[in-house]
Every structure is written in structure tokens, then in C-alpha cells.
Amino acid sequence: MTRSAKKGPYVDPKLLKKVSRLKPGERTVIKTWSRDSHISPEMVGRIFGVHNGKIFIEVSVSEDMVGHHLGEFSPTRKFTRHGGKMQREIEAKTNVEPPKK
16 A cells, blocks of 8 residues: 555655765765655665665665655565476576587
8 A cells, every 4th residue: 555645755854864964976875774765856866775674785776766665676585596306407408518619
């Protein structure tokens, strides 16, 4: 369920304070645990370290990201791969070296 249009987008006040303190050309990483904060136009060009529950993942904000949540760009689960006998056979076929001339 999305947030009410009447209320407007949510941006953590502490996060806005950190963004406003930085100089325009400064390229420092802003660490945040606020995954539910919306990306506002003031954040474009900044680098955020968004916490995924274990580590901080660096997210460089572009204009296309405005209106999305910070957490959308920091996945919390790591996909390893689907396993099994068939998967090993497929990988064995793709890892075969071409014949040498």
C-alpha cells in the first residue's frame, strides 16, 4: 500500500539535514538506515550508504530515481543460484574451453 498523496512523500529529517550540510561538489558517502525515505530532487548527485541489514551498499542517486525509496536500490537478500543436478550439467557445458589451433 502506498502513502497518501495528501501527506506527501516521507523523507527522514535527519537525512535531509545531512544532505543540506554538504557542499554542492562534495563526494562523501552519507550513511543511512532510513530505507523508507523517498528520494527528493535535493539528493540527486549524492552518494548514500544504504544499510541492508548487514552492510552499507553505496547508491549513487540520479534523476531517474526521484520519487523512489532508498531501500529499493539496496537488496536485503543475496541470490546465490538455483542448484541441482541439471544446473551442474548446464554449467559444465558452458565452461568447456574452445579447441586450440
